[in-house]
Amino acid sequence: MGLDGDSNGDRRTRAAPLQVAIVGAGFGGVGAGVMLTRAGYREITLFERGNRVGGVWTHNTYPGAACDVPSHLYEFSFAPNPRWSRRYAPQAEIQEYLESVASRHGVLERVRTNTEVTDARWDDERGRWQLDTSAGAHECDVLVAACGQLSVPKIPRLDGIEQFAGPVFHTAEWRDDVELAGRRVAIIGTGCSAIQTGPAIAPIVAQLDIYQRSPGWTFPKMDFVYSERAKRAFERFPALQRLDRAANFAFHEFGALAMTREPRLLAPFRAIARRQIDKAISDPELRAKVTPDDEVGCKRVMLTDDWYPTLTRENVELITDPIAEVTPRGVRTSDGAERPADVIVFATGFKSHGFVAPMRITGAGARTLEHEWGARPRAYLGLSVPGFPNMFLLYGPNTNGGTGSVIETIEAGTKHVIAALRALERSGAREIAITRSAADAFDRQLRAALANTVWHTGCTSWYVDENGNDPNQWPWLWSTYRRRTARLDPGAYELAGVRNGGAQRAVAEDRAAVA
C-alpha cells in the first residue's frame, strides 16, 4: 500500500490538513506515525527526547535485555518480520526493527530527536495545541501522547547512597563504560529487568548480591533460535507467521481470562511456576525465599529459564533482609551485615503512573491534566480525557495487560484515533472530545471490573499504587479492547467549533454529539 493510504477509504476533504504532533517515538509513536500516514494524515511531527527512535528499547540496553513477548506478537501487524533470530527477540534486534519500520514507512524523517516537549496547552480561542519544546514552540491541531508507561526510571531513596564510592545506575540507564568483569555487583530488585540482567552478568562478575524485597512467580520462557529454514518458511508463507501470531494471541488471551475473570484457570499456571522452582532449586531455604505467597499473576509473571539456576551459583547470593543503608563500600541490611560491593545496579522499575510526565498538559479552560486526574489518572479507553479536545493518549491509563502485547494495544488505540479524526473532518468541526458522561460511565465499569482481578488479591506491583489505585491495568480481554476501540460509540464524543472558514462560533453553541 502506498503512503497515500486511501486503502481505508479516506478522502481528505478539508482545505487545510490536520496537523498532528506525536510525543514519543517508541513503538507507540512510530506505530501511530505509520498508521496515521497510511490513513492520509501527512502533516505529522514526532518529538523524541532521546537521540533516536526506539523508546524503551533504546534505553534498556542492560545485558540480557530481551522481549518477554514472542516476536511474532511483538511486532506491528502491518510490518511482519519473518527474520527474527529467535522466539523472543533481543533488545538490539527490536531497536533495529523499529528503526527500519520508521524508515521504510516515511516516519523517520518526521521525527525531531533530542527534542523534549515540556508543555502542551490547548488554546480555547484558536482551537489548537501550543507546544513548548526544548527546541522552540510548535503548534498543531491534534496531540497524540505516546510516552509509554515505563519510560521514567524509579530509584528508591536509600540512606547513605550518596556516600557509596563506586558507580550506581539504573538498568534503564546502563553504563557500558563500567567494567563489571571480576567485580562485586549488587542488584536491587527482582522484577523482569533483574531476572534478565542477573543471569547475563553472573558468569563474569566476582560476586553478585541480589537484594529481593518480595519474590515474583516465574514461568518457563521456552525461548529458541529460529533456524534459517524456519525463517525462509515464514518469508515464503506469511500465513504461517500470522498463524503463529494468532496462536500466541490466543494463549495470552487465556492468561488474560484467568487474571481478570476466571481465577480457577490460574491453577495450572501456579503448578507450572512451582514446578520450575522445585526443578531448579534443591536447597529448601533458597526455595522458600523465592516462592511468593501471593497469587500467580498478581505481580507480572516473569518468563525465564535461567533465573533460578543463576541463584544457585557459587558467586551469587539472594538477600532477603531489608536494606538498612548503603555504606561507602557496600550495602548493609537490617540484620547488621554489610556486604561489600563495587557497583550498585537499581533494577527497581519505573514511575508507571505518570503517563505523560514530566510533560505538563493543559486543556480547555486552562485546566491541567494533573488537576483533572488528581490521585488517579484515567481516560476513556485509555485514550481520551474530557476537557482535552483533540488529544489522545496511546498506551494510556488502564491499557496494560498482565499478558499480551503492547503493540496490539497501540494499533487498536491508533485505529480509534483515526476514527475520531475522520469524524472530525466529516463534520467540519474544529474539535472532538470525549463527553464527561461517557468517560465517567466507562470509568465506573472499569473500576468494577478491576476489583475482581488478580491484581487486587494482595501484592505489591507497579500496577497498583500505595493508595490502592490501579491506573495501569485493562481488566478485560484484549479482543475486548480491539472491539471497543474499533469504532466511536454513538454519543460518546462531541464535536465543537468550526474549522476552516466562517466566523468562529462559541464552542458552547456549536456542540454536537458524534452520531
Ligand code: NAP
Ligand atoms: P518492576 O517489575 O517494577 O520491579 C522492580 C523491582 O524492584 C521489584 O522486585 C521491587 O520489589 C524492587 N524494588 C523497588 N523498590 C525497592 C526498594 N526500595 N528496595 C528493594 N527493592 C525494591 O520493574 P522492572 O523489573 O524494571 O519491570 C517493569 C516492567 O517492565 C515489567 O513488569 C515489564 O512489563 C517490563 N519489562 C519487560 C521486559 C521484557 O522482557 N519485555 C523486560 C524488563 C521489563 P517489590 O516487588 O517488592 O516491589
